[in-house]
Amino acid sequence: MTNALSIKNLSKTYDTGLTALDAVDLDIRRGEILALLGPNGAGKTTLISIVCGLVKPSTGTVTVEGNDIVQNFRQARQLIGLVPQELHTETFETVWATVSYSRGLFGKKPAPALVEQILRDLSLYDKKDSQIMALSGGMKRRVMIAKALAHEPRILFLDEPTAGVDVELRKDMWRLVKRLRDTGVTIILTTHYIEEAEEIADRVGVINKGRLLLVEDKAELMRKLGQKQLTLELQQPLEALPGDLSGYALELADGGERITYHYDTQAKRTGIASLLSALAGAGITVKDLDTEQRSLEDIFVSLVVEENQ
Amino acid sequence: MNFEAVKSIYLFEMARMKRTLLQSVISPVLSTSLYFIVFGAAIGSRIETVEGIEYGAFIVPGLMMLTLLQNSISNASFGIYFPKFVGTIYEVLSAPISFLEIVLGYVGAAATKSLILGLIILATAHLFVPIEIRHPVWMLFFLVMTAVTFSLFGFIIGIWADNFEKLQLIPLLIITPLVFLGGAFYSIDMLPEFWQKVTLANPVLYLISGFRWSFYETADVSIEISIAMILAFLALCLTIVWWIFKTGYRLKT
Ligand SMILES: Nc1ncnc2c1ncn2[C@@H]1O[C@H](COP(=O)(O)OP(=O)(O)OP(=O)(O)O)[C@@H](O)[C@H]1O
Numbered sequence: 001m002t003n004a005l006s007i008k009n010l011s012k013t014y015d016t017g018l019t020a021l022d023a024v025d026l027d028i029r030r031g032e033i034l035a036l037l038g039p040n041g042a043g044k045t046t047l048i049s050i051v052c053g054l055v056k057p058s059t060g061t062v063t064v065e066g067n068d069i070v071q072n073f074r075q076a077r078q079l080i081g082l083v084p085q086e087l088h089t090e091t092f093e094t095v096w097a098t099v100s101y102s103r104g105l106f107g108k109k110p111a112p113a114l115v116e117q118i119l120r121d122l123s124l125y126d127k128k129d130s131q132i133m134a135l136s137g138g139m140k141r142r143v144m145i146a147k148a149l150a151h152e153p154r155i156l157f158l159d160e161p162t163a164g165v166d167v168e169l170r171k172d173m174w175r176l177v178k179r180l181r182d183t184g185v186t187i188i189l190t191t192h193y194i195e196e197a198e199e200i201a202d203r204v205g206v207i208n209k210g211r212l213l214l215v216e217d218k219a220e221l222m223r224k225l226g227q228k229q230l231t232l233e234l235q236q237p238l239e240a241l242p243g244d245l246s247g248y249a250l251e252l253a254d255g256g257e258r259i260t261y262h263y264d265t266q267a268k269r270t271g272i273a274s275l276l277s278a279l280a281g282a283g284i285t286v287k288d289l290d291t292e293q294r295s296l297e298d299i300f301v302s303l304v305v306e307e308n309q
Numbered sequence: 310m311n312f313e314a315v316k317s318i319y320l321f322e323m324a325r326m327k328r329t330l331l332q333s334v335i336s337p338v339l340s341t342s343l344y345f346i347v348f349g350a351a352i353g354s355r356i357e358t359v360e361g362i363e364y365g366a367f368i369v370p371g372l373m374m375l376t377l378l379q380n381s382i383s384n385a386s387f388g389i390y391f392p393k394f395v396g397t398i399y400e401v402l403s404a405p406i407s408f409l410e411i412v413l414g415y416v417g418a419a420a421t422k423s424l425i426l427g428l429i430i431l432a433t434a435h436l437f438v439p440i441e442i443r444h445p446v447w448m449l450f451f452l453v454m455t456a457v458t459f460s461l462f463g464f465i466i467g468i469w470a471d472n473f474e475k476l477q478l479i480p481l482l483i484i485t486p487l488v489f490l491g492g493a494f495y496s497i498d499m500l501p502e503f504w505q506k507v508t509l510a511n512p513v514l515y516l517i518s519g520f521r522w523s524f525y526e527t528a529d530v531s532i533e534i535s536i537a538m539i540l541a542f543l544a545l546c547l548t549i550v551w552w553i554f555k556t557g558y559r560l561k562t
């Protein structure tokens with residue numbers, strides 16, 4: 001089966017000499033939701049812009065459903081819908097006109113019923129005759145999504161779709177994304193918010209400084225890198241950790257009232273039992289304990305920190 | 310060829326122009342009327358005829374050219390500059406269309422609008438002076454070719470410009486003087502010999518001359534040269550547009 005999108009050895013060095021993408025390889029499967037996670041300036045928008053034909057790659061190839069984005073740009077682009085990061089909308093046109101225009105631009109015959117459906121799905125239908133400049137920021141974002149969907153793309157790029165969006169719209173958006181996925185649309189979204197990736201994605205790619213650090217099934221990622229943190233609340237605050245506990249990577253927190261211990265849930269031995277008995281042996285009484293699953297956020301932060309070192 | 314896309318851009322642009330129709334029609338009609346009042350009445354009362362043609366009628370082709378050039382350039386340059394400026398150009402660039410189709414849509418719309426304006430000027434002029442058109446087909450030829458060529462030229466300016474000053478620079482600083490000095494209001498025979506030679510270096514002269522020939526069969530330079538010149542302009546603009554397309558100049562990073 002061909003992938004929805006296949007990116008090979010993609011690099012981009014801007015005229016300024018800055019390398020925004022560095023030899024990225026990425027295959028995106030049909031019908032999946034892939035979240036690209038990365039800090040500001042990681043190269044997420046650059047990657048999307050190249051696939052959509054807005055930026056020329058320095059090296060590498062991209063195929064969309066087997067169509068090269070340069071040689072077969074018509075077939076490739078026909079399949080793609082893009083909701084860019086920035087709000088770029090017309091000003092004086094009506095919502096209806098701008099969405100219909102987008103459809104035509106992609107070579108599709110007018111389909112008022114479909115445009116109506118898209119506007120209804122995005123709660124925009126009652127605004128169809130409004131001028132775009134009269135809409136709120138969140139509404140404009142809905143318009144941009146409607147424009148991207150107007151030509152019935154098979155692959156949808158959402159570049160930071162939730163920036164400046166309230167809870168309601170965010171929920172609407174995720175509902176829409178899932179519905180689209182159910183109809184077989186492949187969705188690639190970028191985000192800074194790990195919870196978002198955690199909430200919606202099937203797979204997660206982590207990108208930093210132009211390098212794709214990993215791409216993993218979300219569940220697998222959580223499992224593989226899934227560490228837990230054990231927090232022990234002490235009866236008596238400690239000034240320092242006793243020397244005979246130095247074998248454990250412990251941290252003293254909250255002015256000596258808590259000890260934290262990281263362990264791997266997948267390891268043969270978590271070391272909890274022996275830690276507890278060592279504590280007892282050192283005369284330290286534990287008042288309470290708590291364990292916490294390491295979130296995708298922690299994974300992300302440690303990956304990025306590692307990369308930066 | 311993605312006709313649906315060309316049609317979409319064309320109609321979208323025409324709709325944009327329709328919104329500003331009133332001002333874009335009123336201003337040239339008003340200035341044309343002013344030209345007639347000032348040039349026709351004041352100067353015309355002294356000159357009366359140029360090469361056997363009533364002065365007021367003599368300046369009509371030049372006036373039409375002035376409006377045509379100014380409007381073609383400003384319509385087309387603004388049409389492509391604006392999406393670049395507000396960022397909506399992303400959609401056009403990511404659509405499954407070639408640069409040729411983008412040019413067809415934008416330039417086609419800009420040229421259509423200036424053609425319509427040109428004809429409105431002609432109708433306005435008709436209210437002031439009797440006009441005869443000896444070669445209507447050639448008249449239309451010059452009208453269409455000029456509208457298309459200078460809309461292409463405007464499109465190039467719109468792509469090149471990265472601020473509003475640059476956008477207005479060329480029409481204001483170059484085109485208007487060239488039209489005024491290109492024999493819009495006089496025949497170059499009326500100039501001293503030295504200035505006649507200088508004027509021959511003005512490309513707009515050839516347009517006005519050929520256009521006026523299609524009305525009255527009087528011309529400063531031969532009609533063949535005029536036709537060759539307009540075709541040469543067209544070829545030049547097409548070459549530049551083709552180069553922009555090849556390099557992605559100012560469109561793609
Ligand atoms: N047109 C450009 N010219 C020069 N450098 C650019 C250009 N566009 C982006 N960059 C640089 O390339 C790098 C990657 O930018 P990009 O926009 O792809 O990051 P991003 O991951 O989308 O960031 P963010 O999360 O802030 O949107 C940044 O350092 C940015 O400054």
Ligand SMILES: [Mg+2]
Pocket residue numbers: 044045046085159
């Ligand atoms: Mg970005």
